[in-house]
Amino acid sequence: MNRLWLRIAAPIAIGIVFLALWQAGAWLSGVAVYILPAPSDIAVSLWTDGPSLMGSLLVTLRITLAALAAAAILGGAIALVFSLSRIVEISFFPYAVILQVTPIVAIAPLIIIWVHTPFLALLTCAWIVAFFPIVSNTTVGLNSADRNLLALFRLYGASRAQVLWFLRIPTALPYFLAGLRISGGLALIGAVVAEFVAGTGGAETGLAYRILEAGYRLAIPRLFAALFLLSVTGILIYLVLDFISRQLLRNWHESATAEEEE
């Protein structure tokens, strides 16, 4: 209990100290607001530009969540296929790695040219960034079933489908969820990067475009306000996924039950 309180209070205290120093520094040095706005300037901008920025945030969030859902479903399915066939895994895994290590900034323009629907193009970019942790984690998880339990399943005459359903998939669940938590942040980064490249100025502008635009117009407080919203969103995505993961694993997995055992 005491530790929980500290875990919340300590980071907040550090944040307040940091903001105070920033505010004081900005005031005392007299740096122009278009170079380094004070936290108070950013707060004002959040208040005045908030509604329009929130609209843009929703656009970005929709892409992020759709990409994350696609990464979870397709990533899980790919891992499942990998675990069922060693030869498929060996053949395709390097390409999944290639897709992962290729900078998304470099291939985003191609995707935007090839995929005509802007939403789908951005979704594809974010998905490419987000799917790999789920695939690699879940593949490891599906292959991590306890050897003695596997022997026991064989002893009782289990079919491959039963081994998969009753043993491999439950074993993989914590691995999948760990991948999902990483992918949550990556999906947001992927969506932002894709928006940067796509730079759509049409009816639906995401938060990334608002950042670019604010930069061009030297509306630096608004740029910071948009950044702030982006960070908060990333944190919220992580917290929600962490919560889901704990709920699903609370009965059995060490990562979720550690506190109780003390």
Added chain:
Amino acid sequence: MPEPILELHGVAKHFATGTEALAGVDLSVGRGEFLSLLGPSGCGKSTLLRIIAGLTPPSSGACRLALDHAPGRIGFVFQDPTLMPWSTVTGNVLLPFRIAGRIGAKERERALAAVRAVGLAGFEGAYPHQLSGGMRMRVSIARALATDPDLLLLDEPFAALDEITRLALNDDLLRLWEERRPTILFVTHSVFESAYLSTRIAVMTARPGRISADLAVDLPQPRTRATRTSPDYAALCERVSASLAEAMEPGR
């Protein structure tokens, strides 16, 4: 000897790595016997158990089992409880039935009876992480007993437990054996455990394992706390220890 349920003829096992685990094991086990396989660590006892369970084929020799080939006729208990952490006690004990594809009222009752038989009444809905090491092992035994197997294979099931828990589980295992009379093959490296539990002790040599002595245990049934302090028990333990020492250093 009662009719044999298990006969091993010249069973040998060597692995691809070149390790020779077993070299010509001959053994005949009668129905209803409680046989301990006693030997030093790494003498191939576990390998022998896996061959009997059909989990790994012998490199040569024959293993004949006089029981139905239907799943569930053999129960297996590992050194670790080997439970599914995401399942409750009942869920774990129901596993053999779940794999057989039928969980009706009858199977549920048998699973719960097995849970009660190992003294875990009241813990049916608990998850493994909520149980102590000894209780987890009890769940493992309950799972092996749920199908009422003819042959129960135990691979050093109590080696990782503390002394007090081990003594309690020894007595529970004896009680379960007396109630249901499955044939038990009990792998151990404890002289005292084997002498207390068994009707017969097969002593194995260090790798490559073979059976070097076959000792009948004539201690009266049922075994009780008094057994552990009886002179007969002490004499038996001495005899078994001598056989084990002989098996480990055949030259002496």
